[in-house]
Amino acid sequence: xxxxxxxxxxxxxxxxxxxxxxxxxxxxxxxxxxxxxxxxxxxxxxxxxxxxxxxxxxxxxxxxxxxxxxxxxxxxxxxxxxxxxxxxxxxxxxxxxxxxxxxxxxxxxxxxxxxxxxxxxxxxxxxxxxxxxxxxxxxxxxxxxxxxxxxxxxxxxxxxxxxxxxxxxxxxxxxxxxxxxxxxxxxxxxxxxxxxxxxxxxxxxxxxxxxxxxxxxxxxxxxxxxxxxxxxxxxxxxxxxxxxxxxxxxxxxxxxxxxxxxxxxxxxxxxxxxxxxxxxxxxxxxxxxxxxxxxxxxxxxxxxxxxxxxxxxxxxxxxxxxxxxxxxxxxxxxxxxxxxxxxxxxxxxxxxxxxxxxxxxxxxxxxxxxxxxxxxxxxxxxxxxxxxxxxxxxxxxxxxxxxxxxxxxxxxxxxxxxxxxx
Numbered sequence: 068x069x070x071x072x073x074x075x076x077x078x079x080x081x082x083x084x085x086x087x088x089x090x091x092x093x094x095x096x097x098x099x100x101x102x103x104x105x106x107x108x109x110x111x112x113x114x115x116x117x118x119x120x121x122x123x124x125x126x127x128x129x130x131x132x133x134x135x136x137x138x139x140x141x142x143x144x145x146x147x148x149x150x151x152x153x154x155x156x157x158x159x160x161x162x163x164x165x166x167x168x169x170x171x172x173x174x175x176x177x178x179x180x181x182x183x184x185x186x187x188x189x190x191x192x193x194x195x196x197x198x199x200x201x202x203x204x205x206x207x208x209x210x211x212x213x214x215x216x217x218x219x220x221x222x223x224x225x226x227x228x229x230x231x232x233x234x235x236x237x238x239x240x241x242x243x244x245x246x247x248x249x250x251x252x253x254x255x256x257x258x259x260x261x262x263x264x265x266x267x268x269x270x271x272x273x274x275x276x277x278x279x280x281x282x283x284x285x286x287x288x289x290x291x292x293x294x295x296x297x298x299x300x301x302x303x304x305x306x307x308x309x310x311x312x313x314x315x316x317x318x319x320x321x322x323x324x325x326x327x328x329x330x331x332x333x334x335x336x337x338x339x340x341x342x343x344x345x346x347x348x349x350x351x352x353x354x355x356x357x358x359x360x361x362x363x364x365x366x367x368x369x370x371x372x373x374x375x376x377x378x379x380x381x382x383x384x385x386x387x388x389x390x391x392x393x394x395x396x397x398x399x400x401x402x403x404x405x406x407x408x409x410x411x412x413x414x415x416x417x418x419x420x421x422x423x424x425x426x427x428x429x430x431x432x433x434x435x436x437x438x439x440x441x442x443x444x445x446x447x448x449x450x451x452x453x454x455x456x457x458x459x460x461x462x463x464x465x466x467x468x469x470x471x472x473x474x475x476x477x478x479x480x481x482x483x484x485x486x487x488x489x
Contacts, residue, residue, distance in 0.1 A: 412436025
């Protein structure tokens with residue numbers, strides 16, 4: 068049996084002058100990792116359009132809702148709660164089993180889950196509000212006709228034997244079923260075409276390694292560890308609080324979903340080392356690789372921070388508002404002695420000295436970055452307008468609209484909400 072021939076390794080000699088492009092290419096991506104630029108309205112709309120292509124690369128329909136949040140902590144928590152709501156919403160029998168009955172008031176349930184998460188944690192109001200707002204926005208379509216669903220599902224008998232193990236198992240099944248396509252496919256499929264023939268590319272050590280060495284201490288590794296620590300602490304404390312009362316049974320289920328926050332996660336601009344490596348061939352004009360599916364992944368890495376994808380919605384995080392570091396032997400090391408080295412727009416803060424994290428806090432911020440959501444309407448993403456309280460959102464939207472224009476809102480416009488944390 069003959070051995071399968073190996074693909075020819077790409078060489079710098081294949082494209083004259085490509086070696087000289089290495090350093091400026093790496094420097095560009097290093098700057099991208101360390102960026103604290105806010106996402107403006109144009110950037111948010113670019114994110115929506117790029118996510119549509121990102122999902123299409125994996126043969127998935129576009130997400131129904133795109134939510135821009137101020138920090139990875141908000142993104143991780145909101146994604147977890149929203150994934151749980153969608154899973155429950157799909158089958159009233161799940162609600163009976165895990166919530167003790169058919170859920171009739173989804174906004175209150177989301178609020179109870181958020182309160183349970185943050186009840187024992189000292190957090191800023193923007194973080195609390197942004198998490199609730201992002202969760203409500205991501206689940207808007209799932210909860211809009213909850214009254215009708217509650218009536219249909221009322222015939223199912225309530226059961227009381229849903230244990231913690233059952234909750235975790237069901238949550239795992241939910242996240243597996245609902246996110247595998249949107250996460251694995253949207254990432255793996257989107258990158259495979261760009262990477263299959265580039266596995267042995269000579270640019271690996273010169274781009275990926277150089278970028279990672281320069282930025283690893285200051286970016287994803289630090290954020291990842293802090294996010295995991297924060298979500299674990301919030302989950303443990305919240306689960307204990309939620310299970311004290313039967314009324315928190317449903318909230319406790321949603322809190323349990325936070326254990327799986329990383330299933331839909333991608334580091335965005337903080338994972339620029341891989342993007343730098345994989346994009347080098349495209350940057351120097353390689354024609355032996357089809358970069359069509361890779362392009363939306365690369366653009367998302369350039370224009371936004373962490374992201375959390377789901378088959379129904381996507382949550383994208385702002386970059387940090389503060390990132391303080393020192394260059395030491397060619398490495399960006401997080402370091403600050405008079406404040407947090409890394410802080411996001413809701414006040415979530417990571418304190419580092421000499422590259423070692425010393426604490427995680429929530430600091431007050433003068434101008435919190437808002438949570439903004441977009442809904443897919445008629446094939447286009449439309450910014451949703453409203454307030455954090457769903458019961459007064461329609462009236463709020465009318466008043467805000469009348470304050471800036473003399474026009475009347477259409478029925479469709481009145482249903483669109485923006486969950487603002489301001």
